[in-house]
Amino acid sequence: MNYWLMKSEPEAFGIDDLQQMPEQTEHWDGVRNYQARNMMRDDMKIGDLAFFYHSNCAEPGIVGIMEVVKEGYPDFTAFDPNSKYFDAKSVGDKPRWFMVDIRYVRHLKRPIALKELKEYPQLDGMQILRKGNRLSITPVSKEHWDFIVGLENA
DNA sequence: GCCAACGTTGGC
């Protein structure tokens, strides 16, 4: 079982939006980066857990936990000319972009801000903390996962 | 295959 961190801008789609979806489940569409695509297509498995990270907002940080409930399949927004994620180079038999479905698990008892995450030497090397990191999906080690979940009660 | 130009991400 693996752990992940997935970014989303709360103004576009935040954890509260996920919680309000039917069955608290949504497809993670619109990822247009090959590294992130590969992780969704190849590596993310049913039952894996992921942090929901709010980016590009007043208080960027980890706000909750979600679970992979459907493994990689073609991102259909790439096929839709009316979608802002349309990609003419992604066609039916050779889809270029993939997504997974994720289900809301819970909010953290308190949001843990990026600013706070940076304070802990225990989290050195975590990908989200690297300068210039822009990848919207990153793997999280079990050690880092457990440490961060442990911060909830601090 | 190199690399400059350009676009996007995302913290601040």
Add this chain to the structure above:
DNA sequence: GCCAACGTTGGC
């Protein structure tokens, strides 16, 4: 709004 970091594109 600024800007650093990085990915992609396209000319050569």
